[in-house]
Structure formats: C-alpha cells, structure tokens
Amino acid sequence: MNRRKSFHETKETKGKLYLVATPIGNLEEITPRAVSTLNAVDAIACEDTRVSGKLLQHLGIKKTLIACHEHNELTVSKQLVDMMMAGQSIAYLSDAGYPGISDPGQRLVQAALLEDIQVIVISGPSAVFNALVASGLDSARFYFHGFLRQKEAARLDEIKDLYRRPETLIFYEAPHRIDVTLRNLLEVLGNRKACIARELTKIHEEYIDGTLQELSEIDPSTLKGEMVVLVEGNKDEMGIKLSDDEIRKAVEALTATGISMKDAIRQVSEMTKMAKNYIYKVVHHH
Ligand code: SAM
Numbered sequence: 001m002n003r004r005k006s007f008h009e010t011k012e013t014k015g016k017l018y019l020v021a022t023p024i025g026n027l028e029e030i031t032p033r034a035v036s037t038l039n040a041v042d043a044i045a046c047e048d049t050r051v052s053g054k055l056l057q058h059l060g061i062k063k064t065l066i067a068c069h070e071h072n073e074l075t076v077s078k079q080l081v082d083m084m085m086a087g088q089s090i091a092y093l094s095d096a097g098y099p100g101i102s103d104p105g106q107r108l109v110q111a112a113l114l115e116d117i118q119v120i121v122i123s124g125p126s127a128v129f130n131a132l133v134a135s136g137l138d139s140a141r142f143y144f145h146g147f148l149r150q151k152e153a154a155r156l157d158e159i160k161d162l163y164r165r166p167e168t169l170i171f172y173e174a175p176h177r178i179d180v181t182l183r184n185l186l187e188v189l190g191n192r193k194a195c196i197a198r199e200l201t202k203i204h205e206e207y208i209d210g211t212l213q214e215l216s217e218i219d220p221s222t223l224k225g226e227m228v229v230l231v232e233g234n235k236d237e238m239g240i241k242l243s244d245d246e247i248r249k250a251v252e253a254l255t256a257t258g259i260s261m262k263d264a265i266r267q268v269s270e271m272t273k274m275a276k277n278y279i280y281k282v283v284h285h286h
Contacts, residue, residue: 004118004119006118006120012118013087014084014085014087014115014116014117014118015042015083015084015085015086015087015088015089015090015117016084016089016090016117016118016119016120017080017084017089017090017092017108017109017112017117017118017119017120018037018041018089018090018091018092018120018121018122019091019092019098019099019100019105019109019119019120019121019122020034020037020038020091020092020093020099020122020124021034021097021098021099021121021122021123021124021125021126022034022052022055022093022094022095022096022097022124023055023096023124023125023201024096024097024125024126024127024130024200024201024226025096025199025200025201025202025205025226026201026202027055027058029124029125029201030055030059030124031122031123031124033122033123034122034124035059035061037091037122038056038059038061038063038091039061040089041063041088041089041090041091042083042088042089042090043063043064043066043080043083043088043089043090043091044056044063044064044065044066044090044091044092044093045065045066045067045068045076045080045090045091045092045093045108046065046066046067046068046092046093046094046095047067047068047069047070047093047094047095047099047103047104048067048069048095049065049066049067051095051096052065052093052095053065055093066079066080068080068092068104068108069104070104073104073107073108074107074111076108077107077108077111077112078111080092080108080111080112081111081112081114081115081117084112084115084117085115085117091122092105092108096127097124097125097126097127098124098126101126101128101144101146102146102147102172125201127172127197127200127226127228128144128170128172128228130197130200130201130228131170131195131197131200131228131230132168132170132230134197134207135168135195135197135207135209135230136195136209137168137193137194137195137230137231137232138167138168138232138233139168141166141167141168141233142167142168142169142170143162143165143167143168143169143170143233144170145158145162145169145170145171146171146172147171147172147173147174148171148173148181148184150177152180152184155181155184156184156187156188159184159185159188159189160188160278162189163188163189163234163273163274164234164239164241164273165233165234166233166234166235167233168230168231168232168233169189169230169231169232169233170228170229170230171185171228171229171230171231172227172228172229173227173228173229174226175220175223175224175225175226175227178196178220178223178227178229179216179220179223181229182212182215182216182218182229183216185212185216185229185231186212186213186216187275187277187278187281188274188275188278189212189231189275190212190274190275190277190278191211191212191213191275192211192212192231192232193209193210193211193231193232194209194210194211194212194215194229194230194231194232195207195208195209195210195229195230196208196215196223196227196228196229196230197227197228197229197230198223198224198225198226198227198228199224199225199226199227200226200228202225204224204225212231234273236273239270239271239272239273239274240271240272241272242268242271242272242274244282247268247272247274247279247282247283248282248283250264250268250271251264251265251268251279251283254267254268261283265279265280265283
C-alpha cells in the first residue's frame with residue numbers, strides 16, 4: 001500500500017509529473033491552473049508536437065516539446081522519468097481532453113509511480129463527461145468503453161459482453177466507422193434509447209437523441225467530426241447468460257420438440273433477454 005499526498009512539505013528533490021487536461025475543441029476551456037503549470041514546468045511532453053504546439057502558441061508559451069505517443073511511450077517514458085529523477089518537472093498533454101483516457105499517458109504514469117514520482121492532475125474537459133451529463137441518460141451509473149475494436153467479429157463480441165450491464169454505456173467513435181458501430185450496437189443490444197454527442201464545445205456541437213434504430217438510419221454523411229455514442233443500460237430483469245454455443249443448442253433443443261424456428265428464437269430471446277436478431281444470427285451463421 002502507498003498513500004500519495006499531492007501537496008505536502010517535502011524535501012523531495014525529484015521533479016513532478018503534471019497530467020494536464022487540454023481543450024476538446026473550444027480553446028477557452030483551459031484553466032488558469034493549467035496555464036500556470038505549463039509556464040512553470042521544466043519541460044512539456046505531448047502526444048503530438050504539432051497539436052500541442054498550436055495550443056501553446058495560442059497561450060503564448062514557448063517551450064521545447066518532447067513527443068511521447070502510442071508508439072514510443074515506453075521508451076520515452078523512461079527518458080522522462082530520468083529527467084524527473086534529476087529534478088525536472090514535466091507536464092504531459094495528449095491531443096485533447098485527459099491524457100490516459102483513450103489516449104497515451106497511462107504507461108508514463110506507471111513508470112513515474114515506480115520511482116515514487118508525484119503525479120498531479122490539472123483538471124479540465126473530457127468528452128465523456130460532457131456527453132454523459134447532457135445525454136439525458138442515467139448519469140449516476142455509467143460504463144465507459146472508449147473505442148470498440150475495428151474487426152466486426154471482435155467488436156460484436158465486445159458489445160455482447162456489455163449486453164447485461166445496467167449502466168449507461170459510453171463509446172468513442174470516429175466518423176468513418178459510426179454507421180457500422182450504430183448497426184452493431186442495434187444488432188446486439190436491441191432497440192434501446194441512445195444519444196450521439198457530436199463536436200462538443202465546437203461550433204457544430206450537436207446532440208442527437210433517439211433509439212438505436214433511428215440513429216442507425218441517419219445519413220452517415222451528416223455525422224462528421226468527433227463523437228461520443230451513449231446507449232441506455234439494460235433495464236430489463238437479467239436474463240440467463242448463454243454463450244453462442246449454448247444459444248444454438250437451446251434453439252436446437254426447442255425445435256427438436258416440434259416448435260417452429262421463429263418461436264424457438266423468441267423463447268430463447270425471452271430467456272436470455274438478448275435481441276431476437278442476435279439469436280437469429282447466431283443460429284444461422286454457423
Ligand atoms: N482524451 C480524450 C478525452 O479525454 O476525451 C479522448 C481522446 S480520443 C483519441 C478521441 C475521441 O474522443 C474522438 O474520436 C471522440 O470519440 C471523442 N472526442 C474528443 N473530443 C470530442 C468532441 N469535441 N466532441 C465529441 N467527441 C469528442
């Protein structure tokens with residue numbers, strides 16, 4: 001166990017790691033504390049030097065930027081830890097929002113903690129929270145998934161694992177995959193209430209409330225920019241949990257008693273509380 005106080009008198013000679021949240025669109029969403037931290041640190045590391053360079057230019061801050069992104073985070077983290085061990089304080093910025101939330105930063109934090117370097121967060125925006133509180137869906141309990149995997153079979157599997165969760169489900173998505181994602185969500189979760197929160201804090205900010213069926217029928221060319229997809233959690237009583245194999249066997253067992261395929265699928269859907277479409281697909285595509 002280790003209790004980590006952020007503010008206490010210390011003879012610490014190590015530098016500190018500041019994780020600074022940055023705007024997710026509107027550049028005014030940067031706090032005075034973030035600005036003073038960026039001014040005070042010895043070095044700034046960031047996901048993309050061009051993106052953070054623009055922000056720093058906007059803030060009138062000139063500092064050398066060190067690139068620390070998905071592909072070099074492990075090695076650069078070691079260098080940054082060495083710098084902090086030598087007494088330099090470092091701020092880390094991702095392209096937008098919180099570092100470490102569907103963005104690099106986590107490995108750097110872990111590397112710093114291994115050396116007992118203090119990690120201090122400078123709060124700011126994150127798309128997940130704007131989307132959640134304005135969606136009208138249950139914001140008391142939520143589950144953040146970030147991006148779904150890219151391969152369709154893998155993402156269907158991922159979504160299936162979320163089927164029984166009662167919390168509001170939150171996904172990040174890119175515009176070129178939004179239509180597939182909405183279809184996949186509809187297919188596995190059934191026609192639940194949902195919301196797309198698009199271009200948050202920017203000129204084209206938009207919230208689209210509707211059912212997954214309605215949202216999946218939107219012309220994808222009107223769904224540009226950055227977006228968050230939120231889906232109502234499972235409000236039904238929990239069904240029995242069955243694997244795809246067990247679903248097939250249950251349908252087979254029912255049809256063997258002479259009832260129609262359609263009725264068998266309906267019964268298994270009622271039993272498992274999984275969408276009829278999904279049961280149908282499991283039975284027919286293997
Ligand atoms: N670290 C960021 C955060 O704290 O929100 C997330 C970075 S992730 C690489 C980028 C994704 O976040 C986008 O594809 C989108 O799903 C979501 N996102 C970021 N900014 C957004 C915005 N202004 N409006 C809607 N979604 C946004």
